[in-house]
Amino acid sequence: MARLEGIPSRIAVGYAPGRLTGATVTVAGQGDLPEYEVDARDAHAWPELYFQGLGWVPFEPTPSRGVVPSYATGASAPTAPGNLDNGPDLLPGATAAPTASATETAEPVPGVDAGAGTSGQPGPGPWPAGVGAVLAILLLAAAPRMVRLGIRGHRIRQAAAGSPGSGWRELVDLGRDYGLPPEASETPRAYSSRFRGSLLAGADGPDRQAYSTVQVLTAEFERHEYGPPAAPAASGSVQAPQKAVPEDGVIDEVTGRIDALAAALRANATPGQRLRAEWLPPSVTARLGRWLSAPFRAAGRAAASLLGLPRYPA
Incomplete structure (x- = not known):
């Protein structure tokens, strides 16, 4: 002044x-x-x-x-x-x-930062770095849950658009998350029967909506995978174009089925299983483990090929 x-x-x-x-x-x-x-x-x-x-x-x-x-x-x-x-x-x-x-x-x-200005104003304290570290830890802890919700939303949209395999894959991942993974030798129908047997009181119990959802998703998947191929359109006939974007009502219906299935599994699980399924879902962590180990598996196959060693399936 x-x-x-x-x-x-x-x-x-x-x-x-x-x-x-x-x-x-x-x-x-x-x-x-x-x-x-x-x-x-x-x-x-x-x-x-x-x-x-x-x-x-x-x-x-x-x-x-x-x-x-x-x-x-x-x-x-x-x-x-x-x-x-x-x-x-x-x-x-x-x-x-x-x-x-x-x-x-x-x-x-x-106690005074050596980098402070000549006016005597103190430099920035350690709290911004501390807040950033806490936010990074919270984001890392929530990452598996956010990835799982993103995958579920994508599959629901695909199933609403007419992809039966998407609903079945979501059913299998829900089973993995809540401690009910499919066996390697199990057929879809056998796994579906074991899955429905884990729900309370079957088709007439409190989990009847989830029970029927398992039946519907299994039937759609079997028909898509093992049923006869769709008949080709007759010559000269005009085939109705398929909807690229599903309607909101269909998405809500599919979402309701998947939510009912997840709620039934959550109700029949232990607190530890619920915590793991919500924050560390095995369906996500297993994929992450495969992605991280892929370079090592590729290096092992390359080394075995160079040395002439026998290769075994992973």
Whole structure:
């Protein structure tokens, strides 16, 4: 503000007088002097303004310091009118005299960032890095759940568009997530029967909607995989175009079936199984394990081929 009014100004940095310890120190040529204790809490800064004929005049605008303290007065010894220490470019045509600095460089103050600006503003504290680390951990923990929900939503849209294999794959993944994976030698019908047997009281129990959903998805998958191929359209006949985007009502219907199936599995699972299925679904973690191990499997096959070793199926 002083510079806006054309008054040269600078900031002096030093220490307050501190506290008397009650002891004395003998200084050659000055005799016994009282001893003061000064630490980082006494670090202080104050402005000084330059006036022609007076030199640099200290001011003390800090609250609770209504008068200029003795240490500020001592730091501003009378100077020649032409002495513009630390500000030779503030007055036109003025030249700086080679004098000692108003204050000596102080030791770094504990707890104050060394990269802080000269205005005394503290640098950024450690809390942004801490918040970022917490957010990264939460995002990493929620990643399997978000991936699983994304896969389910994609399959629901595919099933609503007429892809029977999508609904069946979602059924199998739900079984894996809740501890009911298919056996390697199990047919879809056998797995469907075991799946329905895990639900409460069968077709007439509280899980009857989930029970019927398993039946419908199994029948659609078997018809698609093992049924006769669709008859080709007769020559000259016009086939109705298939809908590329399913209607909202069909999506809601398929979503209701899958949600009922997931709710039935959740109701019949233990707390540990529910926690694992929601936050660490095996259907996602198993895929992640296969993706991560794929380079090692490929390297092993390449090494076996180079060495002429027998190859076994993975």
